[in-house]
Amino acid sequence: MLHSKTFNKKTRGGRIQKLVREVYLRDDIYCGALFCKSCEDKSKARLTATASTILVLDTNVVLNQIDLLENPAIEDVVLLSVVLQEVKNKNSSVYGRIRNLIDSPARRFVVFSNEFHRHTYVQTMAGESPNDRNDRAIRVAARWYQSHLGEAVKVLLITNDRENNRKATEEGVSSETIESYVKSLGQPALLDLLVQPASEDVIMEEVEDMRPSKRKVVYPEHKPMSEITSGLTKGIYHQGKLRVNRYNPFEAYVGSESIGDEIIIYGRGNMNRAFDGDVVAVKLLPQDQWNEEKSLSIVDEGMFSVMLCLGLLEGACVQSASLIVHAYAYEFLSRALWLHFVCVLSTISFSLAEDEEEDVHLVPGSADDAPRTSIPAPSSTSDTNPASSRPSGCVVGIIKRNWHSYCGSLEPMPMPAGRGGLVYALFVSKDRRIPKIRIQTRQLENLLDKRIIVAVDSWDRQSRHPSGHYVRSIGEIGDRDTETELVLIENDIDARPFSAQVLACLPPLPWSVSSTDLNKSKRVDLRHLCVFSVDPPGCTDIDDALHCAMLPTGNFEVGVHIADVTNFVHPGTTLDDEASKRGTSVYLVERRIDMLPKPLTEDICSLRADVERLAFSVIWEMTPEAEIISTKYTKSIIKSSAALSYVEAQARMDDSRLVDPLTKDLRNMNALAKIMRQRRIQRGALTLASAEVKFQIDTETHDPLDIGMYQIREANQMVEEFMLAANVSVAEKILKEFPECSLLRRHPTPTKEMLGPLLRTAAAVGLNLDVTSSKALADSLDRAVGDDPYFNKLIRIMATRCMTQAVYFCSGELSPPEFLHYGLAAPLYTHFTSPIRRYADVIVHRLLAASIGIYKLPTIFQDRPQLTSIADNLNYRHRNAQMASRGSVELHTLIYFRNRPTDTEARIVKMRSNGFIVFVPKFGIEGPVYLTMRGDKGGGEWFVDEQQQNIRKMDGSVSYSILQAVKIHLEVSEPKPNRPKLQLTLL
Structure with missing residues (x-):
């Protein structure tokens, strides 16, 4: 049966178009009840025979009461297509949550396509508003359900709209408000959800x-x-x-x-x-x-x-x-700890390989989140600088x-x-x-x-x-598991187990490279090479490996081999959809929340030692001076010779007695990396600083036993250089082939205003920093040397927190000059080297595979708005993962100090009228030190010189300056119930 549906649509040009659509009405759409005697299709039926009431919800109930609907006490619910469409148009977040209830096999929610059923479709009457028409459609569908199911069950329309309730009563439809229905359930706690x-x-x-x-x-x-x-x-x-x-x-x-x-x-x-x-x-x-x-x-x-x-x-x-x-x-280690200081490695290059690279500029302490200073710029003409007004x-x-x-x-x-x-x-x-x-x-x-x-x-x-x-x-x-879950929820981290549908996409275990893989013409056999990986100790999700072989010409063949995740994660699958939503793996102090199921991350894709694995390789021919002669991109099969930790790799390079092939390759690769690093710094790449806290965790209680700074080694920097080089090479390749739809990563140039806090501090300690370019800033930071061993590091930390965050973007959305990665001084950059734990890299792998003719480019890459939406989600997920990691560090630092009062040394990093903010290098934490406590009548004794950035007593007997070392006492206190905080006191 055909019906025509007419409506007006406004075009982008502002014109009004009259559209006519034909609606094919059916009478074989199933109702979703297992006990229905009329409907033959029971494949997707969820409404049970034991249900005393079937609920038909109106749009506003779904929009406003989603928290209640997610409670298991609410079951046997019919969601009409007219309601779902309205919800989708008005609130995409609620729509996603209600779709999850519909899709969950554990819940009894069904969709009824009332707009396509012959007995429930309604036409708009003359003078009827769209809202009134939809309310009438809901009542008609509820009445049909009651007639269709008979006396076997009660059908109840749930609506808080008084007029809709009145009309339902007149039309013989049973209806109640949501509050009335919840009260009838006899569970008072449910009323709190309303x-x-x-x-x-x-x-x-x-x-x-x-x-x-x-x-x-x-x-x-x-x-x-x-x-x-x-x-x-x-x-x-x-x-x-x-x-x-x-x-x-x-x-x-x-x-x-x-x-x-x-x-x-x-x-x-x-x-x-x-x-x-x-x-x-x-x-x-x-x-x-x-x-x-x-x-x-x-x-x-x-x-x-x-x-x-x-x-x-x-x-x-x-x-x-x-x-x-x-x-x-x-509060204890409030977000200021990580809002100001990046949780990376001791003194490092602006961009480390993998996740470390991003911490420098995507931290909450970047200019995007840092509190704005209202200290005016130094002025010799006036105490009040009008330019400082905002x-x-x-x-x-x-x-x-x-x-x-x-x-x-x-x-x-x-x-x-x-x-x-x-x-x-x-x-x-x-x-x-x-x-x-x-x-x-x-x-x-x-x-x-x-x-x-x-x-x-x-x-x-x-x-x-x-x-x-x-x-x-x-x-x-106060419970550790509770507080950890709070961190995850607060940062919108999905820590739920993977669904059966997702796990069904995985190949069965045990998995090994097959003859089919070996015989593929597009995949090169590299098992003869001495390939190795270098990672943090205990790493199980190994997604990158390296090789360095001497060529007869005296040049080197250097390879970066990345886990071939896209061989197992195919576009359009449930597995791919889940990875896209999660966006990234999340690393907490005591556990990891994976983007992909563990069979993939720790076994099938992980480039473990002594097993054959599939990889995507970038292979260069390099001169001994680290000049790239040629670059090759290929799918490959490798067999890693060793999975080393950074400590183990460094020990091999440092031990002159070792002359085995693996150690020689490590030394050759490290020599090339040093040249590459120096060349990158000469181009203007920034070397900034921050503090990464490293915990020793009790294996039984999971409580922190010790806390200290993470040590950076040449082995770390070696891996970093080649990961960066691979990312740059891949960015150049995919942009050349797909200039309109490549996923790249950019880092905007900070404005002089963003660098203001750094410039003011530098001026106060006698430094003249040139910030006209990344190269000028890098050179200035190199010259910033003082008597204090922490002086240069503190200046670099302050530079770090002035940086904006790096972001993913679609190349077709911006002009080439905007592609620049400021911190790396790289015109082009992307993420290719961590597909096990970053979905951005999965997308880039697909682009690279298409660029060398292995696969066709998935259709999604033709949809620029959708690509931009994916990039936005990746930025959101990456940022939240960083925040969750820092929240976990905050929690475990609090646990560590709870019974360990400590005296230590700190450095002053900010001046305030009643005290100052200090940074504690040993523990990587920041907090306030009060000189005048609340209610102290002696508050007027202190004077702050904003230009010189010092605070002193009026009588001149005591003064404190920016970057000065002070002794402090650290102790956890709880001045308010449920609000423990780390208190810093001047000694």
Whole structure:
């Protein structure tokens, strides 16, 4: 049966097109019930015969109550195609979550294509809105289900729409609100999962007087979208993504293309209920209010609370009275530890091979996240430098919300009289950028000592706090497994076991190279070569190996052999889809979360010693001066002779008694690497510095036994150089063949403003740094030598944290000059060398295979928007993996110091009006040292010289300077319940 469907569509050119589509209506679409006597197809039936009620959900219930729907108590659900389409159009995140429920064999959710069924399809009536038409379609489908299944089961329409409920009753359709249905289940805890309507926010305000005559307006009203659009067009408002300062949740920034600068937002009042990540419309404040507070303080949680009570951080005039422009609310090893200092190797090249390479510029301490300094640039003409003023503004509207679920705990509170009743509590997120969220719960007693997840529902303008609802518990506060899971959830890391569908894509074990592999004309047999790998100790996912053979000409044949992951991970498979979503493996202190299943990462693809494995090889002919004569790309078969650790490889090279072929190859390769490294530095590649913490973990308890700095060796640098060279060679090859669709990696040149903190510190210690190019900066850093052995390293650390992050991108989206990788001083760069643990490398392998005629290029590479979307996801996943790794280090550092008070040496890296921030080289941590504690009346005794970057007592008896060495005491304290922190005290 055919029906025509007519609708209007606006083209990109602004014209309106009338489209007519024919709809073929069927009557053989199955209902999804196992007990149905009419439907013959039971292959995908999920609704069980034991179900007392079949639920038909309307669109708003799915959109708003997804946390409840994910609870196993909600089963036997029918999702209509009209509902799914609306959800997909309105919220892609919720759509993905509901699709997971549909696809999960453990859940009883079915899809019914009501828009293609002869008895449930409805045509739009004259004057009927699309929303009313869809509501009617939902009611028609619910009524059909009741008729179709008969008296065997009750069919219940779930809707919170009063009009939809009224019409359902009139039409003989059983319907209830979601709250009414949940109450009928007799599980009070489920009520905590319900999203409360925005109109009910006022009920939750128990502290303030809620009488209309007494309530005060806390926040300005958001402008309607029509006014925002008009204001953006006229230049009155400016659009951008709001980023809250990780150090100071009362300060945020909005990058605005319309004015070519960042707009700073001071205070919650000016943020006007915007969350970190929201796309907002901002109005600039008068220019005389663009002043930035010069008296900077270190502020702890208690001071935040006091300021909130005084209203200093809530009002609209905070921009002119910002006492904490750079507040440091440090919890134990707060993100400042890794927001400032990259977790790489001691003093290293800007880009190390594999993951180390990325840590230098993709760390949270990059310019993308570092708190903006408001110390003016040195000026001889005036104490107040007008150039230091930055545009300040206030949020007038939210264009796109970035609300999601947050991890944390409830603020401690006394138990109310009686048990199990409804109470209101404040949720405190682990992420300090998130404001406290008010929730209602019936299980307060069970939640006070738990880490929980809470979702935001709304934020009324008359409420100081957003309203939300409880989602689930993670575990007990302080438990290592709980805190680790919190780190994963907080950074959106998927740590679930791989599904049966994914595992079904793997070849059976045991696996070995077959005769088919050997006979493929496109694969070269390299098993005769002395191939070896060099990795961290205990590495099992070995994705790169090397060889270096002397040629009769006196030149060298040097090969980089990378695990041939794409031989097993094919485009369009469930395995490939899963790897694409995960994006990267995640390395925690005590475990690894794989991008691909372990049979691939640790066995089939891993280039282990003494086993034949498939590889993708880049082979150069090089002169003894490391000049490349020729480059060859080929699929290959190798058999590694040795899987060495960095320590073992270094020991072989250093032991003059060893003259075996493997050791000779190592020495030759190391000699070439030194030349390559020096040449790269001469081109302008940066050699920066940071600190990687290395833990010794108890094999039984998994607690940290020792902590120290990771040592870099020539063996590390040797591997790094050849991985970088392979990545550059592959980038050149794929871009030549596919100039519009290659996946590359770029590192934008930092602006002088980004390098401002480095320049100010350098000037204060008598250094003149040239930042006109990466080469000039590299040379300046080489000349930065002081008496302190840590001096040069500290300067390089400061340079590191001024760098922006490197990102993946599609070559067709940018012009060639924008391809530059600043830190490497490389015009082209990509990732090829880690396909076991990075999906970007999988894509690059496919591009390289197509460029040498092994495979056809997958069709996805013809879709530039989809490629850009993949690149964006890879950037997001890579960044989150880095954050999760650092969160794991923070957790284990806290565990280590909990019972180990320590005295050690530190270096001052930032000045504040009541103290300074220090970096502890031995442990790679950063934190505040107070000279004047909160409430101390002697705070006026100290004077900060911002230009010279020192702090001294007014009487001149004591002074401290930037980069000065000081002795400190480290100890874990818990000034607030559930808030342990590492406290640093001056000795």
